[in-house]
Amino acid sequence: MKAIDILTREHGLILRALEVLSQAQKQIEKNQPPPKAFFDKALVFLRGFADQFHHFKEEYLMFGLLALKKGDAFDGPIGGLRFQHERCRACIDGISNSLTGYADGDDIATTTLLENLAAYISLLRRHIYEEDHTFFKMVEKELSREEEDILLMQFNKEDEKMGDQNFYDQNRQRVDEMETYLRREDTDDRRL
Secondary structure, three states: OOHHHHHHHHHHHHHHHHHHHHHHHHHOOOOOOHHHHHHHHHHHHHHHHHHHHHHHHHHHHHHHHHHHHOOOOOOHHHHHHHHHHHHHHHHHHHHHHHHHHOOOOOOOHHHHHHHHHHHHHHHHHHHHHHHHHHHHHHHHHHHOOOHHHHHHHHHHHOOOOOOOOOOHHHHHHHHHHHHHHHHHOOOOOOOO
């Protein structure tokens, strides 16, 4: 397996979570809001897996290697991708900051939640598409076999720090649990 394959696999799980978030957004728009616990679980996934785990590999390991190898030749694409990561972090903070009011039925908080959800989902889907279909292909052309092996070794070390396959499986289960919240049939005061 190559380092890019690992990132692409992680993208698959993140895209699945985005689909679940999109379903939650639609439920809120239909006045069938998921419980706050759904978003609490989603935030653990978004912060822990998507940002701190996955984006760390991209920003600090892959981007760092490219900067060492190519100097400023990748500054434009890397700068754009880093900016998108920062915007995603801002949306996560917006989601988090709106949850107490959302749980209380506050319309302003609910609107803020919807705005940040919509922006996050759209931005991260586009970001993943750009990486999978353009950026990763550029990276694969630039890295030698030895550099690819170094990057893979670094990714494997990060995976081991988090518990290797167990961490991935825990987060896949977290997304499964998010889906379960949306399938629950009781709609009595669902925000709590």
